[in-house]
Amino acid sequence: MKFFGTKLTCQKGDKLVFENLDFSVQSGNILILTGKNGSGKTSLLRIMAGLAFPSKGYLSWNDGSVKQEPEKHKMRLNFVGHLNAIKSFLSVQENLTFWAQTRGKNITDVHSVLVKFELDRLASISSQHLSSGQSRKLALARLLLCNTPLWLLDEPTVALDQGSIINLEKIISVHCQNGGMAVIATNINLNFPGSKQLNLHDFSPGNQMAKPFVQ
Amino acid sequence: MKNFFLLIKREIKLAFRQIGDSGLVVTFFVLAIIFFPIGLGPEPALLSKIGPGIIWVTALLAAIISFERLFASDYDDGTLEQLALSDTPIGLISLTKALAHWVTTGFPITITAPIVSILYQMPEKGYLVLITTLALGTPTISLIGTVGAALTLGAQRGRVLLALLVLPLMLPILILGTSATDAAIAETSWESNLLLMGALFLGTLVITPLATTAALRLALE
Numbered sequence: 001m002k003f004f005g006t007k008l009t010c011q012k013g014d015k016l017v018f019e020n021l022d023f024s025v026q027s028g029n030i031l032i033l034t035g036k037n038g039s040g041k042t043s044l045l046r047i048m049a050g051l052a053f054p055s056k057g058y059l060s061w062n063d064g065s066v067k068q069e070p071e072k073h074k075m076r077l078n079f080v081g082h083l084n085a086i087k088s089f090l091s092v093q094e095n096l097t098f099w100a101q102t103r104g105k106n107i108t109d110v111h112s113v114l115v116k117f118e119l120d121r122l123a124s125i126s127s128q129h130l131s132s133g134q135s136r137k138l139a140l141a142r143l144l145l146c147n148t149p150l151w152l153l154d155e156p157t158v159a160l161d162q163g164s165i166i167n168l169e170k171i172i173s174v175h176c177q178n179g180g181m182a183v184i185a186t187n188i189n190l191n192f193p194g195s196k197q198l199n200l201h202d203f204s205p206g207n208q209m210a211k212p213f214v215q
Numbered sequence: 216m217k218n219f220f221l222l223i224k225r226e227i228k229l230a231f232r233q234i235g236d237s238g239l240v241v242t243f244f245v246l247a248i249i250f251f252p253i254g255l256g257p258e259p260a261l262l263s264k265i266g267p268g269i270i271w272v273t274a275l276l277a278a279i280i281s282f283e284r285l286f287a288s289d290y291d292d293g294t295l296e297q298l299a300l301s302d303t304p305i306g307l308i309s310l311t312k313a314l315a316h317w318v319t320t321g322f323p324i325t326i327t328a329p330i331v332s333i334l335y336q337m338p339e340k341g342y343l344v345l346i347t348t349l350a351l352g353t354p355t356i357s358l359i360g361t362v363g364a365a366l367t368l369g370a371q372r373g374r375v376l377l378a379l380l381v382l383p384l385m386l387p388i389l390i391l392g393t394s395a396t397d398a399a400i401a402e403t404s405w406e407s408n409l410l411l412m413g414a415l416f417l418g419t420l421v422i423t424p425l426a427t428t429a430a431l432r433l434a435l436e
Contacts, residue, residue, distance in 0.1 A: 051296055052436045074300050083293025089232035101221050102301045142297075 001027045001149055008057035010043045017043050018203040025181045030192045033185040035200030041185035045152050049079040077150040084139035088128035092119055095127055096141055103146040117141045132159040151182040218303040226315035237319035244277040244324050248331045259336045266335030267345060267396035274324050275385055278356045281320050283374050285312050285364035296435055305431050306424030313357040321353030344399035348392040351412040358419040359384050365430035
């Protein structure tokens with residue numbers, strides 16, 4: 001499995017966010033997106049997820065164009081953005097069960113997912129009583145609900161404590177060892193030996209030094 | 216289709232956990248209707264004449280104040296983008312929203328309308344037709360509301376814009392609904408109005424999910 005983008009350009013209103021960006025991830029790869037605030041990490045992830053569209057360039061999955069098969073692409077990915085998609089009026093368990101049901105296939109036991117994210121003891125409490133770190137973990141717990149190869153994570157560690165960050169790193173590593181792939185936008189250093197880095201600063205307009213992959 | 220029922224179940228569950236929201240809308244409807252006779256004075260001939268019109272206009276206004284939250288809470292907390300990434304078509308999501316909106320506002324308004332219209336001393340002949348037109352018209356209102364709410368999602372001062380957008384679209388329903396009730400009171404033919412309202416409902420049922428899908432995609436980008 002290979003997911004790559006060619007000559008991607010992102011424009012927001014009048015502002016050019018990045019241009020001529022190439023990236024590629026394969027089974028087992030982790031791609032870390034770095035770059036200053038506003039360099040387009042979130043924009044790139046939303047383009048990868050198919051929520052937004054590049055003004056130029058295209059995305060490909062293996063040999064097929066993503067644009068040709070948007071419905072198929074949705075089923076290959078799992079996106080955790082800035083927003084946690086948690087309904088405060090539902091309990092922790094109810095929130096997760098809903099997402100498990102919408103994804104339909106490959107539902108592993110919701111409870112075992114809660115255990116993996118150390119949320120099992122909170123299962124029956126209302127989500128409005130969660131701390132921001134716990135809410136983040138609940139959002140990340142959606143990742144394990146179905147077997148999608150591509151994980152797109154936007155600042156997944158925000159509000160997480162040290163132990164939870166290590167736990168998350170472990171979960172992402174296991175996913176990649178099993179043939180999955182992950183693209184992670186982050187401002188902190190995550191411990192993934194052998195991961196690729198993509199600094200979006202290199203693709204900001206007027207800074208075309210073109211050094212795509214720094215190993 | 217499985218996801219359709221799943222979404223409806225969730226919408227209804229959420230609506231009941233925040234029952235106060237729809238309770239407020241119905242309370243607004245009842246209060247506004249009570250205020251008119253107090254302001255206009257207790258004159259039976261006048262009140263029975265303006266009754267159907269006031270009930271219909273108030274129902275429209277009550278629906279409009281509740282449109283804003285149709286997609287806004289799902290948009291703000293990220294649920295909408297996650298739903299857009301699931302295999303549920305966005306058009307189906309908007310239909311479940313319209314249905315949940317009708318269950319929590321249109322339906323309670325339809326059943327409280329005959330009770331509060333006692334204040335207007337409406338002739339008995341009008342009641343059944345009034346309820347029928349409300350039952351037929353309020354789902355159309357909810358459907359039109361989804362388009363307005365989707366278009367104004369993320370816009371500043373979206374609430375006022377939303378009202379301005381959807382009010383003109385609701386004019387046909389208002390005209391058909393009130394004239395059917397008036398016709399029933401005057402003992403002339405009202406059936407054709409109901410048929411037209413049914414046609415309007417079916418038309419919006421087909422068109423609005425398409426419009427909402429386009430608007431929501433833009434809002435999510």
